[in-house]
Amino acid sequence: MIAGAVSAEWLDVPLRRFMQDSRVQRAIVLRPDGKVLAQFGFQSAAEVKTACSLAAAINASGRELGKQLSGRPFLGMHQGGRSQGVFMGACAAGGKECLLLAAFDRESTLGLVRLYFGEFRDALGGVSANVAAGELPMDLESDLNSSLDALFGPLN
């Protein structure tokens, strides 16, 4: 059963498919600056906001670390726990970068998540720039808040 909602229409089908195939519990798609585009499985705006902030920070740190270590930014991350794992991967839609952050338990595996993330990335690769556009150049916080309001309604 998939809980939560998806905001951007062009992400609805690919993200639903990723969720169903990979059996992850929660997933969120965001821009590298932290703007949320879509989510499944999160129960509150506060959770989404926290996840977006952390994912953006992890991505920025990973990119810089990759540049320093190997001259190229790291494009993915996995953290495996005893019962839960977290995966983050970069993809592009309409020439703009997106990040997918997914949390999964023992119903899935890193291998499966990577496999279906590849299909998700391919699906987004076919999205045109016009469809994936339509975002106003606002600052991070107001941008994120407007996205969260669209998903959950205003925070109390």
Next chain:
Amino acid sequence: MMTEYDAVVEQIERQPGVLGAMLVGMDDGMVIARTNGLGESWESAAALASSLYRKTRQAADDAGLGTAAFVRLEADRGHVCATAKEDIVLVAVTNRRINLGKLRLEMLSAAELI
């Protein structure tokens, strides 16, 4: 440098009809060792085969049948066979002309070498 894991998958690939073999982590679905016969689809085959094995083992367990020792999936053009030692799954992809009885014995004995 060849590892003990490489030796196990090569032992399986030498069987007539085997297209490729690999060792996959059961918990993460990631490849530990593989032969080259699986082409470019080895990563997805590994993830799916280890998932298949996990789910089948779970189903056998839930049905009170005990631990599934050997799993075989029959497809139009061949078979996917899997067995495991602790948390490592040994997977073989074969064509239709395979001697399944012999392969099963080879895989069970190879798994003991892991």
